[in-house]
């Protein structure tokens with residue numbers, strides 16, 4: 001993708017559909033007059049009075065305990081420098097987003113228009129009562145040191161300058177591991193630190209606390225090596241001044257074991273890398289562009305252990321891995337500060353986590369086959385779901401042990417469950433799906449590629465490495481639209497117009513195949529030729545013949561007109577009598593599959609059994625184990641109506657023929673989703689104590705209505721309908737689907753193709 005396109009994409013992302021990245025969402029009911037009388041006057045006076053009596057009650061009655069201020073004056077924004085408070089807002093909103101998605105912490109971002117240290121401190125102190133913690137961000141050195149020191153001293157809530165300590169914690173964990181992999185000792189390695197600002201000073205201090213020796217460290221600022229005999233050094237720079245008589249980065253790098261970059265882009269040359277010792281460690285952490293380009297560095301030396309602050313290369317050493325989890329632990333024990341013990345505990349927790357076997361989910365999320373502790377994996381990945389249960393407890397425990405926890409944790413097991421459950425609402429399923437698709441991209445034929453949004457989806461999926469698209473439609477229209485959206489017409493992308501003369505030989509060949517298969521079903525060769533000029537028939541035949549791996553259609557046509565060619569040409573998988581569809585909803589309690597959302601109007605007990613079985617197959621395709629409720633208006637025999645009995649029969653068949661599927665019913669939806677209700681009333685159920693993730697509805701109206709209701713009311717992401725039961729991957733888009741929905745469906749089609757390839761000779765029936 002060109003830099004100009006990346007630039008525009010970033011601007012559109014921030015501008016549309018609403019400007020910015022975060023919003024405030026009420027957490028209490030507010031529908032009735034009674035609710036409002038509690039939420040606001042007169043009811044609100046009661047918690048006010050309680051807090052007036054004892055300010056600590058703010059933690060009980062308000063969001064204070066889970067609210068962090070991300071505060072900046074915009075003087076050192078990433079590596080962009082002093083760009084001012086307004087210009088820093090996208091970064092601060094970004095930190096807010098990361099706090100929320102990784103640790104469920106709410107954030108107000110605050111941009112303060114002053115460079116005056118005293119005024120800044122006063123502002124933060126004045127607003128501190130609102131917050132449970134203060135995250136200082138992108139404030140330049142040396143002011144950052146004084147601001148943080150004073151605020152820590154004068155406030156009784158955790159205050160952390162993220163660029164100093166977040167960065168120090170992550171890079172220290174990475175350094176401990178990198179040194180071990182390089183077969184060296186931290187006490188002995190020669191370290192060059194480029195930058196003498198907030199991040200660099202704090203990182204170097206933490207490395208020293210883990211054993212790095214002052215005499216082995218050379219630090220540089222914009223003027224060169226910080227020598228002890230240099231004039232006008234700040235207190236912090238004096239702390240790291242070297243006695244060596246050298247001036248330049250080039251000289252400092254000779255024979256060095258470690259380079260730590262927290263300065264600006266592109267100041268390290270290949271020649272400098274070559275002059276370093278064997279197995280050198282390079283952390284080029286300037287953002288957004290590192291001190292040396294990742295590829296240039298790894299091409300220069302094979303024995304290099306390389307990390308950057310970026311997410312698009314291995315070893316992202318970025319404070320995103322730290323601040324959400326450090327604050328989570330600190331807030332959860334109401335720590336009055338974030339002290340050295342807590343930081344060191346976070347370092348050790350992170351370093352150790354990188355050495356543990358990586359869950360498959362993380363491999364999938366990063367499109368890796370196998371992440372293993374080693375030169376390309378020295379630190380956990382930010383999307384590792386174990387971070388939330390490993391780092392905050394370590395930080396919380398250190399706070400308790402060092403006496404700064406006002407509310408110590410009593411039950412660690414329960415705390416771990418709480419931490420885990422906080423993460424239910426993120427969109428990791430979409431991420432998982434797209435990344436799994438990327439591991440082995442497939443050729444997807446887009447039957448309606450002459451529609452702008454379909455083409456945009458194909459472009460994104462292609463850019464993301466999910467698919468190699470085959471574009472069906474009028475060639476000149478497709479080319480014009482491609483030009484409009486700067487979708488480069490590369491050699492690997494096929495454009496096919498089944499109606500064109502050029503395509504006639506292939507249409508005729510496909511028609512022969514259809515004619516041969518269907519001539520005894522009343523189809524003539526002429527009719528077959530006519531059908532094959534129709535794009536859905538053509539696309540389906542491409543998949544059938546293996547000229548494409550999957551097809552996608554339905555954006556501009558009614559469902560039945562797309563289903564028919566798919567069934568006619570591709571046909572059902574072995575053992576399947578009817579196809580069905582499931583929708584994956586991303587809900588606040590985690591992902592939920594809903595079936596059958598589009599195909600079977602009034603399924604029989606046998607149909608319900610098959611729908612459940614096919615859905616279980618699809619759930620597993622997403623790397624999850626199904627925990628399935630067979631829904632009804634009745635619970636376990638409370639009604640003898642045939643509708644309830646039908647579900648009961650389907651459950652019986654499932655229990656008999658598919659003992660590997662965790663499934664039960666007939667059950668009402670609230671009992672299925674509310675673990676407490678289920679446990680209290682039906683403790684014998686196979687679902688008791690489990691988190692249901694799959695709902696099989698008794699008929700089409702209820703399943704279809706429910707998924708659309710959830711989607712519209714909650715504005716939840718929905719992936720699907722995912723067609724189940726076909727012999728080859730074909731998926732149907734919702735009429736007028738959004739580009740985002742279509743990209744997800746491309747990923748579904750690709751993953752489906754990967755799975756079908758894997759199980760080539762197995763049919764769904766084989767699991768019976």
Ligand SMILES: NC(=O)C1=CN([C@@H]2O[C@H](COP(=O)(O)OP(=O)(O)OC[C@H]3O[C@@H](n4cnc5c(N)ncnc54)[C@H](OP(=O)(O)O)[C@@H]3O)[C@@H](O)[C@H]2O)C=CC1
Nearest residue numbers: 076078079141196197198199221222263286287309318319
């Ligand atoms: N990966 C990560 O997680 C993080 C990365 N960073 C990155 O670190 C960098 C610094 O951030 P921060 O410490 O907050 O900013 P500061 O403004 O506090 O410090 C910047 C430092 O860089 C020095 N510098 C500027 N030019 C050069 C040069 N040519 N050679 C050597 N040093 C130079 C400055 O020198 P002088 O003192 O002379 O002005 C100053 O010491 C940024 O690029 C930022 O994106 C920061 C935090 C986290």
Ligand SMILES: CC(=O)C(=O)O
Nearest residue numbers: 077078079163287319
């Ligand atoms: C990552 C970060 O905080 C920075 O680059 O400033």
Ligand SMILES: [Mg+2]
Nearest residue numbers: 078137138163
């Ligand atoms: Mg920063």
